[in-house]
Amino acid sequence: MSGYKMVVLMKQVPDTSSKAGVNPDGTVDRARAKRMMNPFDKYALQKALEVKKAHGGEITVVSMGPPPALEIVVEALEYGADKGILLSDKRLAASDTLSTAYALHMVVKHVGKVDMVFTGLQTTDGDTAQTGPQIAERLDMPQVTYLEKLEVKDGVATMQRVVEGGHQTLEVPLPCLVTVANSAARLEPKRFADVFAVKELIRDKAAYDKKVTILDLDVVGANPDRAGLKGSPTVVGKTWKMGEIGGSCTMFEGGNAKDEVAELVGKLTADHGAILEEVLP
Amino acid sequence: MSQNIAYDVALVGASPSNLTLAHRLVDLAQGPIRIAILEKGKSVGAHLLSGAVSNPRVLNKVFPNWKEDETFPLEGICKESYVTFMGAEKVEDAPRFAVPPHFKKEGYAILSVSDLAAWMADRLTEKAAAKEGVVVDIYPTFPAKEIIYKGDAVVGVRVDSTGDNAKDILHAKVTVFGDKGFVSRDLCDKFALRKNPQVWGVGVKEIWETEESYEGKVWHTAGYPAQPGLYGGGFIYGCKHNKLIVGYVCALDNDNPNLEPPQLLQDLKKSPWVQKMLKGGKLMRYGAAVLPEGGYYSLPEKFAVAGAMMVGDALGTLDIKRFSGVDKAMESGWIAAEVIADALAKGDTSEAALAPYKAKVMDSFIGKELFEARYFKQTFHTYPEILNDAFPAFAAGVDAGRGLFGGALAFGLSGPFRALKLLGARGMMENPSDRGAVAYKEDRTYPNPAYKKPEGAKAEGYDRKTVFTTADIVYYAHTHYEEGVQHIDEFDKNVCYSCINRYEGAGKRPPCVGDCTAEVHEVMEINGKRTHKMAFENCVQCTTCEIVCPPKNLRVNAAPYGSGPDFSNM
Known part of the structure; x- marks a missing residue:
């Protein structure tokens, strides 16, 4: 086979633009929440698409989650991915990053020999940025985080990653795992013909089943005791609200700018005068 | 070469009219049929907004159980x-x-016409899935860009721009335009379909x-x-x-x-x-x-040409007298579906085969009510006294505590002849005898730099937290644009310079700025020249700027990638 065999790990997350499904205590009811493709993962998919465009190859999108997560796997096909796998198993419920990384690395192994694994920087729901690096360790692959640019030639990837205060250029042998920074190139919009092709694919069951599969822990050979709640030592002690955007607004209606500013200064002095005295010479 | 992307019917815009059409067509289908629906919004309904208080007469036909259905919005x-x-x-x-x-x-x-459309699309998908051989594919974020002709027949629309026609063009035996003019205006222009604008x-x-x-x-x-x-x-x-x-x-x-x-x-x-x-x-x-708002006298000469039809707002079925838009739009889709089903069954989608559509629309409550309301809008031009004098007098009467009746009386006494004339106006609106055809002038011919705004009464003592500047209120339209999208064309810079000069010279802003609903247009000093600039990312895609642009120098295109407002619930 010519080109590179790539896996992109993607997650379906609650739609952050929607308030649906947010419980009063701040936790998320995933059944009621609107869902979307984790925005960070789109950069990962774009990187894989770029490699495919330049060198050819095959992109398999892998996700883990309840059955609705299949939506983002199919959506990834519309963006140009070739195959999709959803790891879906009730025993995976309440996984922390340790057990998620364990389960996902088993899926990547199940896919077979791969040249590159791409992940997003983090997800918008967990925000840990731990899963990608953990999977690299489990796969015993070199990992590059915060990747921005990537060129591959003769089994070696030249990468540019973001570091504090600048960039770093690395040469990494394949296979490797990269987590892609959100300062990398944005995912290019879907093409009409690709979306059309996916709609036709869904109607052709035999062809669809060849491209999209739903797997459980047993198929990928994962130990159920290391998955889900059982395999997750992380305990969420407490969640609390950090406050909401917004607040009160005071209008100063002095009639002219001079009076309004005087009124504002007066109020600031009255409310925060003590602080002002401390900071002003 | 790859195969063409082909459907039997292409619907431009997931509007209530087109969605009604699709529902009816699926209901009527005796065998396999393939329908594609193009929608520029990021989801169905995202770009739809209406009042709306609607006569449910067509809803009752399409969804007999809508009142009992808990999912109905x-x-x-x-x-x-x-x-x-x-x-x-x-x-x-x-x-x-x-x-x-x-x-x-x-x-x-x-x-909420936005939620209604989203709901109709969901029901449609379910309905199609349950019927063997019926395909309904909805393409959000994909607007039609250009009409594709073969000779004088419409054979589809260009959707994408990869440069490969096999990938970019949606082919269809019948293309139905249910848009607000973004694309259908080109059809009207090509065949000079509207005698009256x-x-x-x-x-x-x-x-x-x-x-x-x-x-x-x-x-x-x-x-x-x-x-x-x-x-x-x-x-x-x-x-x-x-x-x-x-x-x-x-x-x-x-x-x-x-x-x-x-x-x-x-x-x-x-x-x-x-x-x-x-x-x-x-x-x-x-x-x-x-x-x-043109109604009867703005209807096109033909409602269909070979391979294409217009429904809803593209056709212009709205009845400004009755505030009846959604029901008439849906009815036009209902009727179009029957004509299309016939045409497809006969394998003939020529102009002659689709022509019965017009007769059927004019014979339905759409045609009858639009005919009866045909002079309503024109009445206000024929009798400018209504808006110039009578309404202000009524309003003053209400404010002065004399009531509407007092206001009306004062207006009558101030000029009995004028008041009598207004009885004629009521007749023109409500029970018209024939006065011959009305000729409209394009909206863009009205804005007058020399216009002097009359002083009106101002409300006092309101809570300032309840009112917003236009710049602030746009935030609540939740617009989102993909980077680099510039969907409004300005054809000639110099035309804008002279328009700006003309209006600013008279102490006004040009109409694109002064009539904009979302702070998109502005005039800025650039290199010493007053220059027209646009903040595309604010745009709610209402198209007012194009309609009122006096020199016809702007064109609002359907923005790609789902860019635009989010009108869900609107």
Whole structure:
């Protein structure tokens, strides 16, 4: 086979633009929440698409989650991915990053020999940025985080990653795992013909089943005791609200700018005068 | 070479008209049929906005069980409707006996046309999946860019621009335009279908969450905040869950080059009467859309050409007299579906095969009611006294505590001949005898740099937290644009320079700036020249700027990648 065999790990997350499904205590009811493709993962998919465009190859999108997560796997096909796998198993419920990384690395192994694994920087729901690096360790692959640019030639990837205060250029042998920074190139919009092709694919069951599969822990050979709640030592002690955007607004209606500013200064002095005295010479 | 992307029917725009068409077509299907629906919004309904208090007569046909269906997005059923005359301080409901029957909305459904379309699309997908051989594919984020012809027959539309026609063109035996002119205007231009131009109004709308519930109450208002001469009115609809819709609609065939529709709505809210309703409330959403107001005399010569038809707002079925848009649009889709089913069965989608569509539409309640309302809009041009003198006198009467009757009396006494004339106006609106065809002028011919805005009464003492600058209110339209999208064409810089010069020279802003509903257009000093600039990312895609651009120098295209507002719930 010519080109590179790539896996992109993607997650379906609650739609952050929607308030649906947010419980009063701040936790998320995933059944009621609107869902979307984790925005960070789109950069990962774009990187894989770029490699495919330049060198050819095959992109398999892998996700883990309840059955609705299949939506983002199919959506990834519309963006140009070739195959999709959803790891879906009730025993995976309440996984922390340790057990998620364990389960996902088993899926990547199940896919077979791969040249590159791409992940997003983090997800918008967990925000840990731990899963990608953990999977690299489990796969015993070199990992590059915060990747921005990537060129591959003769089994070696030249990468540019973001570091504090600048960039770093690395040469990494394949296979490797990269987590892609959100300062990398944005995912290019879907093409009409690709979306059309996916709609036709869904109607052709035999062809669809060849491209999209739903797997459980047993198929990928994962130990159920290391998955889900059982395999997750992380305990969420407490969640609390950090406050909401917004607040009160005071209008100063002095009639002219001079009076309004005087009124504002007066109020600031009255409310925060003590602080002002401390900071002003 | 790869195969063409082909369907039997391509629907441009997931509008209530096209979705009704698709439902009906799937119901009528005797065998396999393939339908594609193109929608520029990021999801179905994202770019749809309407009042809307709607006669459910077509809804009843398409969805006999909509009232019992818990998933149906009903905002409320109108229980009380009022025509209310507003002064700046006081208001008065027109007495029930004086309210024309078509303003009585009791029993009508209060709808979010955006949510309605999303719901119709979901039902459609389910319906298609349950019927062997029926394919309905909905393509959100993919607008039609260009009509594709073979000779004089429409064979599809260009959707993408990869450069490979096999990938970019959606081929169809019949293409139906249910858009607001973004693409269908090209069809009308190519075949010179409209003898009379379409004339437009613009509506702006807010949704509030209020302390009190006004569920089932519907007000249509006249008077304040309209300046003398402005054809405009407010609407206030009480919905479930303490939701209150507050909106304003005005015609664009107006001398005033700076209508500032969003600010007319802010003025409406300053009225003490509306203030009381909004007290303690919270603004949730804002949006704007244009309405084809021409009605009967703006209808095209042909409703179909070979391979293509127009429905809903593309055709111009809205009835400004009855505020009836959604039901007539849906009915046009219902009728179109029957004609298409016949045509496909016969394997003939020529102009002759699709021609029965026009006769059927004109024979339905659409044609009958549009005919009966044919002089309604023109009445206000024939009798400028209505808007220039009578309405301001009524409003003053309401404010002065003399009531509507007192205002009317004062108006009558000030010029009995004029008052008598207005009886003729009522006849022209309500029970017209034939006066021959009306010739409209394009909206863009009206904005007059020399226009002098008459002083009107101003509402005082309102809560400043309930009114917004246009720049602030756009935030509530939730617009989102993909990087680099510039969907409005400015054809010739120099034409803009001279237009700016003409209007700014008279102390006005050019109409694109003054009539914009979302602070898109502005004039900036660049290299010493007053230059037209656009903030595309604000745009709610109402197309007002194109309609009012005096030198016809702007074109609003359907933005790609789902860019634009999010009008869900609107």
